[in-house]
Amino acid sequence: MEERILSLIDNETWTLIKKVKILIVGIGGVGGYALEALVRSGFSNITIIDGDTIALSNLNRQIITNLNNIGLNKVDEALKRAHSINDQVNIKTHNIKLNLANFKDYVNEKYDYIIDACDDLIIKIELIKYAKVNNIKIISCLGMGKRIDARKVEVTTLNKTFNCPLAKKLRYNLKKENIDLNIPVVFSKEEVLNNDKKVGSLVFVPAVAGIYLANYVFKDIYEKNIS
Numbered sequence: 001m002e003e004r005i006l007s008l009i010d011n012e013t014w015t016l017i018k019k020v021k022i023l024i025v026g027i028g029g030v031g032g033y034a035l036e037a038l039v040r041s042g043f044s045n046i047t048i049i050d051g052d053t054i055a056l057s058n059l060n061r062q063i064i065t066n067l068n069n070i071g072l073n074k075v076d077e078a079l080k081r082a083h084s085i086n087d088q089v090n091i092k093t094h095n096i097k098l099n100l101a102n103f104k105d106y107v108n109e110k111y112d113y114i115i116d117a118c119d120d121l122i123i124k125i126e127l128i129k130y131a132k133v134n135n136i137k138i139i140s141c142l143g144m145g146k147r148i149d150a151r152k153v154e155v156t157t158l159n160k161t162f163n164c165p166l167a168k169k170l171r172y173n174l175k176k177e178n179i180d181l182n183i184p185v186v187f188s189k190e191e192v193l194n195n196d197k198k199v200g201s202l203v204f205v206p207a208v209a210g211i212y213l214a215n216y217v218f219k220d221i222y223e224k225n226i227s
Contacts, residue, residue: 033210051097
């Protein structure tokens with residue numbers, strides 16, 4: 001793995017990749033692919049937070065899932081998968097659903113990057129505020145459900161998003177707190193396909209979103225070292 005990576009990057013970039021500390025909140029359809037891409041790219045210090053267990057309904061899109069781990073904790077299965085790829089990776093797990101009451105108990109380190117792959121608006125706001133106060137780089141994933149066209153997933157900033165109800169709510173709440181909307185995000189410009197309460201999904205869109213999240217971190221490190 002290392003040989004293939006080092007054919008594309010210099011030793012300084014590789015050293016930073018192994019050194020930086022990353023927090024991923026949400027390890028489902030989007031976050032699972034983000035973790036996969038980071039681990040396969042040599043990132044070694046990652047904290048993952050998710051309080052869910054694996055359900056049959058997750059099998060269509062979540063890379064950490066299979067028929068043999070239904071009912072098991074997502075963070076434990078994500079850790080197991082990561083170690084099956086790189087047994088030297090240092091992953092800290094928190095099997096907890098973040099909320100305002102416990103946020104400071106689990107998000108309290110000086111990370112270099114935060115990957116927000118959760119679907120909780122309140123926690124998204126708290127993560128952005130935490131990143132801002134602690135000078136941490138953050139990228140947030142917006143709504144990927146009810147969409148099927150992976151070609152319409154993009155990396156942009158929150159103030160440039162459209163066709164995304166979650167982005168609209170996030171912009172509204174951040175504006176009320178006078179927080180700059182120039183925040184890196186992954187979003188889909190595809191219009192939602194229906195208004196059903198049940199959020200349909202396919203693997204293509206969240207998988208691409210997760211890889212984009214990880215690629216954002218990689219490119220940020222890489223481009224600093226070649227500039």
